[in-house]
Amino acid sequence: MRSSPVISRSLLFVLMAIVLLTLGACASVDKTATTDPVVVGDVHGDDRAQDDRYPGVETTPLGRDGRLTADALSDPSSPLSQRVIYFEFDRDDVRADYVDVVAAHGAYLARNAQTRIRLEGHTDERGTREYNLGLGERRAQSVRRMLMLQGASSDQIQVISYGEEMPAAMGSNEQAWQQNRRVELIYEGHRR
């Protein structure tokens, strides 16, 4: 199969993005691991736990993978820190302003084959509950497809739809509806 020059260019771009993201992720791991293995308070990985022997002190294990840890995901300047993708009314395509975010997550998953993610699809309250269950799934599936385009594998990704049953915001107005039309990306073993 021949790919057009345009596609080749985007592939190149994506590959560069993956390399850069991976380097960035590694750098942040190294910093944490070498300079201060016992961290107090300011690291927000999910695996932190209160140490019974030293009250007020938290230890941050590096995680199963050993190379990339929660830190890459919790770097607030990384697109990976964005874990909620919002949608337009009755639409299931990922908005242009979220394409880079989803691509970053796809690249991260591709480089971390042990990492698993759950995509929770949600809708606003308008329309029937059962139809919205289908729409929530369709939104999560379109995020899933984009993740897989970046090299994430299907067995890393679990898709669940909650339809309109788990609103992020209460209320029957556009402001609440906007916050409820979403897909939440939840990394296994990491805090939301």
Add this chain to the structure above:
Amino acid sequence: MIQIRHVILLLLLCLPLAGQAALEIRITQGVEGALPIAIVPFGWQGEAQVPEDLAAIIGANLHRSGRFAPVERQAMPQRPTRADELDFPAWRGQGSNYVVIGRLQPTGADRFSVQFQLFDVAGGRQLTGYSIPVERADLRRAAHMISDIVYERLTGERGAFDTRVAYVSVTGQGSERRFALQVADADGHHPRTIFRSAQPIMSPAWGPDGRRIAYVSFENGRSEVFVQNVDGGDRTRLAAFEGINSAPAWSPDGRRLALTLSRDGAPDIYVMNLSDRSVTRVTQSRSIDTEPVWMPDGRSLIFTSDRAGQPQLYEVAVTGGQPRRLSFEGRYNGGASISPDGRRVAMVHGVGGGFRIALLDRQTRQFRVLTDGRADEAPSFAPNGSMIIYATSERGRGILAAVSVDGRVHQRLVLQEGEVREPAWSPFRD
């Protein structure tokens, strides 16, 4: 246009039931031309206080149907309890067309005999009369049965007062939200919780025998279909395939369950044989196909699909094949409920940014919007086809409401605490 009179009547039917919230029914619109009928307070021969005001329950039922105008007690010229005490000329003068009288007698420990008679005032003759032995716990049911008998005798249509409604109630906010699947009498009384969960519950559907309810529960972190015995509490997980498991609907013979699964890709309609749990695929599309309901002959299903871009109703043979589009009015039609005779289809109809209940007559092709709410959904026909119960919201809170199929009678059912949604009217109790 039919003239509608607003009857703002507050019927406080709430008995203190230990820890359970009762529904309060408000009739918001009544009908001109409802039949005047007198339900005389029943005689009571017992020692203690009368255990239940049966006449009040019957009167409230008949009034709720919109087809009767029960006479106020102060306006009654007499309060007879036996046929030989009836003064027909006095009732003619008062203006009642019909009079119901009755007696309640204790026959043992917590056992009673209820007798009642229905009289035609103009002819001065009895139309019907029964004696019903009943236990204390079933006194309200006896009143519902009497209501059914009177309603059928005078309208020619079977009454649906001695039936039940299942619905989902939600209490609490945020992480404190609690969901309950509840079953109440059709007048909102005697609500009982049959399933409780911290995770969402959806889409209750009565089995045709009225003994089982299928529903969707997220208790395992995703949508799965369960079936539960209403009385025994016996519970089975029926569908937990990969993806969506939802929208259960019983076949008329109770042997199969139509449902929505997305295990093979997009949500499609499937039919599960309940004896061996084998599953057959009915629709195959990349669109969202969901909300199946059975036609009464059990041969075809009506469902929602957005295969043409927007959700609309389609009909498909249970054996599969090419679906045929049914709804054409407006950009959004879904959540169908079919009348027991298969002639009418109630649906959620998107109009001007809101959602209302609409009715399609399949014979005349007449399409009519019955409600005027902003977020009306989940229509469910009464087993006699006279009314449609549905979910709506009032000041941001989910409540239940009902409308007659001619759109003339409207009523609201309000839970005292929290909100209610997704009503499903039970079949007749045979």
